[in-house]
Every structure is written in C-alpha cells, then in structure tokens.
Amino acid sequence: AGLSTKFPAYERVLYxxxxxxxxxxxxGAVADIARERLLAEYQDRFDFPQIEKFADQxxxxxxxxxxRLGSIQEAITxxxxxxxxxxxxxxxxxNYAQYNPIVIFLKAETKQAVKDVRGRWRxxxxxxxxxLEQSEKIxxxxxxxxxxxxxxxxxxxxxxxxxxxxxxxQRQKIWMSEKQPMEDMSNDFMFPMSSRLSYAAGAxxxxxxxxxQDDLDMSPMRKQRLVRSxxxxxxxxxxxxxxxxx
Numbered sequence: 001a002g003l004s005t006k007f008p009a010y011e012r013v014l015y016x017x018x019x020x021x022x023x024x025x026x027x028g029a030v031a032d033i034a035r036e037r038l039l040a041e042y043q044d045r046f047d048f049p050q051i052e053k054f055a056d057q058x059x060x061x062x063x064x065x066x067x068r069l070g071s072i073q074e075a076i077t078x079x080x081x082x083x084x085x086x087x088x089x090x091x092x093x094x095n096y097a098q099y100n101p102i103v104i105f106l107k108a109e110t111k112q113a114v115k116d117v118r119g120r121w122r123x124x125x126x127x128x129x130x131x132l133e134q135s136e137k138i139x140x141x142x143x144x145x146x147x148x149x150x151x152x153x154x155x156x157x158x159x160x161x162x163x164x165x166x167x168x169x170q171r172q173k174i175w176m177s178e179k180q181p182m183e184d185m186s187n188d189f190m191f192p193m194s195s196r197l198s199y200a201a202g203a204x205x206x207x208x209x210x211x212x213q214d215d216l217d218m219s220p221m222r223k224q225r226l227v228r229s230x231x232x233x234x235x236x237x238x239x240x241x242x243x244x245x246x
Contacts, residue, residue: 012178023082028106029131047080070186088142116154
C-alpha cells in the first residue's frame with residue numbers, strides 16, 4: 001500500500017509569509033543540471049546541504065549518503081535556498097517539518113530536448129530515454145506535490161525562467177501550520193534521490209517498488225519511535241495538495 005501523509009487530519013493553518021528562504025526541490029530529466037547551474041551562477045543565493053555518510057547497525061563498511069534536516073536549517077540561517085536532491089516522498093516530510101519547499105518540475109518536451117541540454121552540460125553519458133521515463137513516472141504519480149511546472153526544449157531558455165519561478169514563489173504567501181512540530185527533527189535524515197533511484201536502470205525501476213515498512217528515513221532513535229515519512233519512492237496515494245487547508 002502507498003504511504004499516506006503524516007499531517008494530522010485537522011489542524012489550524014495560517015496564510016502567511018514563511019519568513020525564511022525556502023528550500024528548493026527540482027524534479028525532471030535535467031534536474032541535476034538545474035541544481036548545478038543555480039549553485040554555479042548564484043552562489044550567494046543557493047547552497048547544497050551537507051552530505052554525511054551513515055553506517056547502519058549491520059555492516060559498518062556499508063555506508064549510505066544521507067541529508068540531515070539540520071543541514072537544511074544551516075542553509076536557511078545563511079539566507080540561502082537549500083538545493084535538495086531527494087525523492088518525492090520527502091516533500092511531505094519537509095512540509096511536516098515546516099520547511100515548505102519550493103517544488104518545481106522541469107518537463108522536457110522531447111527526448112531530444114533532454115539530450116541537447118545534457119550535451120551542453122557535459123553529462124550526455126546518462127541515457128536521455130531512461131531519464132525521461134523516470135521523469136514521466138514522477139510527473140504521473142507525484143504531480144500533486146509540485147508548486148510549479150516549467151516546460152523546456154533543447155535551448156537554455158528554461159534556466160532564466162526557472163530562476164524567475166523560484167523568486168516568484170519565494171515572495172508568495174503560503175499555507176503553514178499554526179504550530180511547530182513538537183519533536184526536534186534536526187537529526188532526522190533523508191536519502192538523496194541519486195542513492196534511491198538508478199537513472200541507469202531500465203523502465204522497471206525502484207520508483208515502482210514499495211517498501212513493506214518505513215525503513216529508509218529514520219532518526220538515531222529508529223527503534224523507539226515511528227518516523228514521519230519515508231524516503232522510499234513508493235506510490236503515495238494521498239490525494240490532498242500539501243500546504244492547502246482542508
């Protein structure tokens with residue numbers, strides 16, 4: 001079964017200025033290029049979170065890359081957009097933690113558009129077809145999470161439009177919970193998208209394989225409390241649009 005949101009059924013919300021620089025999540029076949037360009041061209045406005053290596057209770061040599069929620073706060077403190085490479089499931093988690101990310105989907109018009117963009121950014125080695133397939137799956141199953149969508153061809157015209165969309169959404173008021181989460185979530189962590197999905201894989205990728213339990217995102221107290229969301233890209237059947245009150 002899909003994993004539902006961890007928001008309570010009813011809560012008081014406010015339509016307000018968030019008062020902080022919101023994290024940015026970009027999905028699409030050229031999302032990695034978008035993140036790299038934003039950081040390269042606007043280092044004063046964007047930042048990547050710190051990536052840590054985490055060894056599970058089993059083999060200490062088997063370490064996974066993780067992103068702690070606390071590292072997002074560090075970027076916010078520096079008044080920068082934290083550029084996150086995470087799975088769609090984590091949008092729910094970040095909203096619960098009141099980081100309220102800007103979530104933009106870059107929709108390629110054609111496979112050739114993907115090849116053209118990636119070829120100019122020296123990342124043509126990845127299969128444009130498979131990247132586009134993964135992108136289409138995310139659009140089909142998680143479009144309710146997007147705060148914006150931007151179509152692109154093979155030119156670079158999409159990049160200034162992406163910057164404008166981020167600026168516009170940062171200035172907008174949003175629906176936020178009236179209360180902060182009671183838990184300290186700074187040590188909770190997420191797995192990067194690149195470690196959960198293999199873009200070199202075929203069409204039948206991890207995106208279609210649900211995990212039987214929330215075993216991917218956890219705080220160090222993994223056995224003593226339930227986590228609030230999973231990073232696993234299984235199908236989320238919750239249909240409500242996040243951030244909009246019932």
